[in-house]
Amino acid sequence: MSTPQEAIKQNMKPNQSILRGRVNTTRKAEEFFYTEVTLPAPDEYSPPATVEIRSKKRIGQAGDTVECLVSCGGYRGKSFTYTDKDTGERFSRRPVVNAYYAVEE
Numbered sequence: 001m002s003t004p005q006e007a008i009k010q011n012m013k014p015n016q017s018i019l020r021g022r023v024n025t026t027r028k029a030e031e032f033f034y035t036e037v038t039l040p041a042p043d044e045y046s047p048p049a050t051v052e053i054r055s056k057k058r059i060g061q062a063g064d065t066v067e068c069l070v071s072c073g074g075y076r077g078k079s080f081t082y083t084d085k086d087t088g089e090r091f092s093r094r095p096v097v098n099a100y101y102a103v104e105e
Contacts, residue, residue, distance in 0.1 A: 012069070015071060015072045015073070016069060016070065016071055016072065016103060017069075017070055017072055017100075018067060018068070018069055018070070019037060019039065019051060019053065019067070019068050019070055019100065020039070020040070020065070020066070020067040020068075021037040021038050021039040021040060021048075021051075021065070021066065022037065022038050022063065022064070022065050022066075023035055023036070023037055023059065023060040023061060023062055023063065023064045023065075023066055024036040024037065024038055024050070024062060025062060026058060026059070026060070026061070026062065031056065032054050032055065032056060033054070033055050033056070033057065033058050033059065034052055034053070034054055035052065035053045035055065035058075035059045035060065035066075036050060036051075036052050037050070037051055037052070037053060037059075037066065037068075038050050039051065051098070051100055052099075052100065053068055053070055053100045053101070053102050054099070054100070054101050054102065055068075055101070055102035055104060056102075056104055057102075057104060059102060068102050069102070069103040070100040070101060070102055070103060071100070071101045071103055072098070072099075072100060073098075073099045073100075073101060074096055074097055074098045074099045075096075075097055075099065076094050076095070076096055076097075077094060077095040077096065077097045078094070078095075079092055079093065079094040080092070080093060080094075080095075081093075
């Protein structure tokens, strides 16, 4: 007999993951909730990561510890130019923005 988490892992599809962390804030914009979650730090010397999960239903309240199956996606952001302070050389960059969408069935 498997635990609920093991059952989820067995049914995960490519580009899906389980995120577990503490809810910082939740906001609603149009039809979606956007939940900011701080993930546990991998060790005592590393800072914790913060992600935002988009969902149709509220995932949790501020301070709650949540676990959520997400689909991992993203997009290329708007390009920008910056100047290296040491060399004066100008570079053009285009950031990649990671996006996490709650898998809701």
